[in-house]
Amino acid sequence: MHVAQALPKYLVQRYKGWKATSYEDNKAWYRRLASEGQHPRAMIISCCDSRVHVTSIFGADQGEFFIHRNIANLVPPYQPDGNQHGTSAAVEYAVTALKVAHVIVLGHSSCGGVQGFYDMATGAAPALEEKSSFVGRWMDILKPGYDRIKDAHSGAECVAHLEKEAVKVSLENLITFPFVKDAVEAGELTLHGLWHDIGEGGLSYFDAESDGFQPV
Structure with a gap:
């Protein structure tokens, strides 16, 4: 080579x-x-964004977190179709082999992937609509979240809401994995959604009762 x-x-x-x-x-x-070997207590699914530094945010040592990063911190729905699924494989390994106690989805402000989805959804990014676009087809995962808010928000306000919808969609998709659902129902696993404000250093968590994000 x-x-x-x-x-x-x-x-x-x-x-x-x-x-x-x-x-x-x-x-x-x-x-x-x-x-x-490794015995992490938690899996964190975060964005590839170079500004989001998970171990620094939580002051973590080596061996503490099992970290998976992808565009826009998305988790696809459970779909054992024989294709290669990096994120699904990471979730399976964390839950079934490492027996993590927590799976945390960490979204963030100024997310380029989410902005790209919004541009694609509003016709401003035709390249992402091509079937050959890996980014575009990956960001299709966010469509259910966009459909929930598209009539109420637009522009930068919609993008800001979409960043949090990405976290919610991922949490919804996580529970479609049978081994995740079983572990949650058995009290062996908890799911968490977070959103990080890069500029202000803020951290909010998803509160299921209010269906919104609250400061940590």
């Missing part, structure tokens, strides 16, 4: 700095993680 190249120098320097400091200071802990 002739397409892969050596790491950029700045990443090599950062790695060497980490190896000489953080790793060296916690060598026993890393070796324990390697020998005993």
Whole structure:
């Protein structure tokens, strides 16, 4: 394979700095993680957005979270059709193999994926409507959330509401997985929805009783 190249120098320097400091200071802990395997308490499904840093937000150590990231922190509905489903596979592994106690969906402000869906839904992004668009077809998952609010909101206000609808749709889809539903009903698993305000550092949780988001 002739397409892969050596790491950029700045990443090599950062790695060497980490190896000489953080790793060296916690060598026993890393070796324990390697020998005993991972036992995370929670799975977090967050966006690929580089501004959303889950471990920093919660001050998490290595081995604490099983993290899956995708465009717009979406979970598709349960659909065992033989195709490849990265997010569904991650959920299955977290719940059935790792036996996590919590699955957390973390949405955020200024989400490019959600903005892209809104542009597509309003005819402003024809490229995303193409069948060949991986982003467009992935963002189709958000359509039920958009249908709930499209008549009440438009423009930037609609996009802001859609960011939270992405969290709600993902929670709704999670419970369609039989092994998730069984674990929840058995009291072995809890589901949580969060929305993070990047600029203000805020965090809100989805409150099922009010069907809205409340500050943490």
